[in-house]
Amino acid sequence: MQPAEQMIYNLAVGIQKWQQKKDVIPNELRKGHLQLIRLCSESGQPFPKNIIPELVTFLKRPLHEWRIDSICSRFDSDLYLIEDVGGLSDYFQEWLEMVGSIENEQQKTMKEILKYCRDHSLNEEYTKIRTFLTKNPIIDYMKLQSFKMDFARELANLVEACYEKMNIDNDIEICPYCGWTLERKKGELTCAKLCRQLSDFNNTKTLKCTGTVYYRLKKGIQRFVLLPGKAELELFHKLKKKYKNADVMLYPDIDKFDISVKKDHITFYLDMKDYAHPHLLADYFNSQDTKKYVDHMRSIVVIPNYRERLKPGYIKRFCARIQELGLHLPFEVMLERECIKKMDRMLMI
Incomplete structure (x- = not known):
């Protein structure tokens, strides 16, 4: 550096x-x-x-x-x-994800889960775990233990390591977007910036203090697994509903891509990237091996529609940064809505 x-x-x-x-x-x-x-x-x-x-x-x-x-x-x-409410801004949280940080250390658990599933060819199990983590930011002890019973001990322990026990002395306010616990800063309830941008914080949910033992995802898992996972799951369910005659798969080949859509002889491979700033996304690809995109025709990097709304010109700014870096990318980068239009034409739906 x-x-x-x-x-x-x-x-x-x-x-x-x-x-x-x-x-x-x-x-x-x-x-x-x-x-x-x-x-x-x-x-x-x-x-x-x-x-x-x-x-x-x-x-x-x-x-x-x-x-x-x-x-x-x-x-x-x-x-x-x-940020004004305190805490590291979204951009530098994501930047630290690439160069190493405290919360990035917590993500090693997710990488260990991925490695274990790949080593043992556990595609269905991996998809089940990723989906579970995204849908269960807070979970009671018995439900977590019940879920773990579906897996071998080593994998089950890795799942539990994604969570931390909560100390609940009073009712807890829950984020209306991601479902994680809210923090109070400067007298205001707050969560990740993306949650504040996409949800109404005047309409929060409450976890009652009843004596039940609860666990929540660790901060690094919430930030870098749960939040992007929500966008991935929403796109998956949208495509599953839209393309009823196609084979729509979540995390195919144990997370080689986020989603695949196959109909007859045509297959699209989608990677959803949810970076707050287009320069960060460009810098990410500048540091990554893009071989998997070369090996798979019709691979598309998909940007959630809300990123264009939150930062107008997102795709143009990304392309400008790619040009600055002198990169040639072997795949297309487009907004979610443009990706669906392209697949509609190719799949004749």
């Missing part, structure tokens, strides 16, 4: 850790603060002299207001590290 990128990494990881334990300022945040002071000084810009409250206030400003060229040449200048 370049110095500017290393500084952003330390600040982002520090923010994540600080959100988990507010009474201790993480070393990464201290280190990132010192690196920021140095870069500001080199650029002749004023810098935050202390972490609380000056650094926190500074990190809520868009990057272009930092006036550090090495930052704006690497990241979109309109981005910011900390």
Whole structure:
């Protein structure tokens, strides 16, 4: 990493850790603060002299207001590290997913589940587990134990490792979009930014304190498995209903793709990518092997329709970033609605 990128990494990881334990300022945040002071000084810009409250206030400003060229040449200048309600912004949560983070460590459990299922050719079991995790962000102890009984001990233990026990002393407010527990920040109930953008938080659900033992998905699983999983499941059910005469499959070949649609001699392979920012999606493909797309004709990367609504020009900005990186992609990238139109024409439905 370049110095500017290393500084952003330390600040982002520090923010994540600080959100988990507010009474201790993480070393990464201290280190990132010192690196920021140095870069500001080199650029002749004023810098935050202390972490609380000056650094926190500074990190809520868009990057272009930092006036550090090495930052704006690497990241979109309109981005910011900390949201107004507190916590790391969606963009940098996803960026850390690619370069490594606390919550990314939690995702290793999902990768172990994938590896176990591939090693033992368990396509049906993998699909069942992914679907279960997406549909059950919060679950009572008995239901979780009952579900685990369908699998071998090692795989069952990995499923349980995706969850953490909840301490319930009072009724808990539940996110109306993803079903995970809501947090209160600055007097407001909040969840992931995507949940706030797509749902009415004046209409939340409540988990009653009845003495029942509940578990919830760990934060990293909620953020990077549950949220994209919702979009994948919704598209799957939409295609299943629309293409009644086709074979529509979820997570075919043990998650080689998200969805396949087969009719006669034509098969479409769909990968849904739900990145908040088109540059992140482009950077993702810049770091990935795209061989599977070359090996499969009619492979399409599908962007949920709401991403275009939330960030107008999403596909155009993605293509511009791909051109900047000098990449040639062996697949099409399109919005969900455009993908369905293309399949309609090809499948003659």
